Amino acid sequence: MLQHDRLFIGGDWVAPAGTATIDVISPHTEEVVGRVPDGTPADMDRAVAAARAAFDEGPWPRMTMAERAAVVGRLAELYEARQGEMAELITTEMGSPITFSRMAQAPQPLGMLKYYAELGATFEVEEQRPGLFGPVTVRREPVGVVAAVVPWNVPQFVIMTKLAPALIAGCTVVIKPAPETPLDSYLLAEMIQESGIPAGVVNIVAAGREAGEHLVSHPGIDKVAFTGSTAAGRRIAAICGEQLKRCSLELGGKSAAIILDDCDLSAAMGFLSIASLMNNGQACVAQTRILASRNRYDEVVQAVADMVSGQVVGDPADPGTGIGPMVAKRQQDRVEGYIKIGIDEGAKPVVGGLERPHDRGWYVAPTVFAGVSNDMRIAREEIFGPVLAVIPYTDEEDAVRIANDSDYGLSGTVWTADAEHGMDIARRVRTGTYGVNMMNTLEPSTPFGGYKASGLGRELGPEGLAGYLEYKSIARLG
Structure with missing residues (x-):
């Protein structure tokens, strides 16, 4: 079992203000696999004070962007050397299949560090523009x-969407990991210490909701960068609005995969198995609404059912596993609650249902619903588990209408033999990311975020860096 008894504040490992701890429980074995201090509001005060001092008085904001980029490049080197360790740690603490952890959970954060180090090396922080009285x-x-x-x-992916651009911009940061997954942040802290990033620039305090709200509300914080539920995002936006504090919010999704009649189903299912079920269905960009024309509806339902039935559900540390457990008992209960809601609403589970695949661990049966209309709760609310709803449409206009008939607008896909026609569909669906015959893999160089209740602002790309910069116009005579 991994045990930590300190918090990473001010570049050092310090004793917490309180005595409470967070137990990290394996979703597969239901046994404790780690223990860390449970951060308190007093710990958040200390972390903010360290970050504030590092920003107001320290060297980091006063270095050139190219100098900061060189240090972030060093952090990327350290991260690359330990990405295998990071992948295994995330699988242990939250149940992500090890194949997904090795493919995405660890490599994508590394890619972001490398991208922003390269961008920062050449980014111009000043430019001249013509004015009425001179430049x-x-x-x-x-x-x-x-x-x-x-x-x-x-956890690491989301940390890095914020940390990498914030560091390049010259900001200082207080990271609050979720209580379910604090262990990976300790590994990151070790790398930060070794990288040469000055003390106080990055501080990490795992904590629950009370300490988290204290951090968000803290007058020493200039910007809040949040990823999580839409309900929590609304609360954070309200706090930031009251204080006129900057915020960026990456929230929920209920994305639609439109399958056109000319689609090669066998080819599409190979991609959709990842796009719809990645990370055990616990992904905000998951394609959980499958839109199929009435002409091929039964055929699509069968193809999706076969794809889901072919997934191995079990130990996330086994490379043969496709779907692991839910992160926590409450998440297992939530997902099973939605499966019951779907049945009660009249949808038909053609695969899965309420029978659990394993007696131990927080597993749910991957489930495919047929006979779903877009007004059902299972089609409108984010379930965050391996539950797919196949929804019929009449024609392409109807498919686009259904895809857009959602409170969310985070992701989406279209599957067709005519990629150019797929691009036409993509331009009409109101989401922040989209894929034609593929899942948008969230390239570090392109913006990520959503329309409507999926959030505010964009992460990644130059747009992600812009979110950590203020703009100042300086006019002069003489």
Whole structure:
């Protein structure tokens, strides 16, 4: 069992203010696999004070962006050397299949570090523009102290969507990992210590909701960067609005995969097995609404059912596993609650249902519903588990209408033999990311975020860096 009794604050390992601890429980064995201090509001005060001092008085914001990029590049080297260890740790603490952890949970954060190190090496923080009375200098400066509040499903990925651009911009950061997944952040802290990032620039305090809200509300925080549920996002937006504090929010999704009549189903299912079921279905970008024309509806239902039935459900540490457990007992209960809701609403489970695949561990049966209409709760609410709803449409206009008939707008896909026609469909669906005959893999160089209740702002790409910069216009005579 991994045990930590300190918090990472001010570049050092310090004793927590309280005595409470967080037990990290394996979703597969239901046994304790780790223990860390449970951060308190007093710990958050200390972390913010360290970040504030590092920003107001320390060297980090005063270095050139290229100098900061070199240090972030060093962190990327350290991360690359330990990415295998990081992948295994995330699988242990939250049940992500090890194949997905090795493919995405660890490599994608590394890719973000490398991208932002390269971008920062050449990024111009000042530019000259013509003005009425002479040239005007437009300058970009760091926004200040950032609170990065992250969820448990892809913990390192989400940390890095915030940390990498914030560091390049010259910000200092307080990271609050989710209580379900604090262990990976300790490994990250070890690398940060070794990288040469100055003390206080990055602080990490795992904690629950009370300490998290204290951090978000703290007057020493200049910006909140949050990923999580839409309900929590609304609360954070309200707090930031009251304080006129900057915030970026990456929230929920209920994405639609449109299968056109000319689609090669056998080819599409290979991609959809990842796009719809990645990370045990615990992904905000998961394609959980499968839209099929009435002409091929039964054929699509059977293809999706076969795809889901072919998944191995079991030990996430086994490379042969396709779907592991839910992260926690409450998540198992939530997903099974939605399966019951679907049955009660009149949808038909053609695969899965309420019978659990294993007696031990927080497993649910991967489930495919047929006979779903888009007004059902299982088609409108984010379930965050391996539950797919196959929804019929009449024609392409109807398919686009159904795809857009959602409170969310985070992701989506279209599957067709005519990729150019697929691009036409993509332009009409109101989501922040989209894929034609593939899942958008969230390239570090392109913006990620959503429309409507899926959030505010964008992460990744130059747009992600812009979210950590303030713009200053300087005019001069003489």
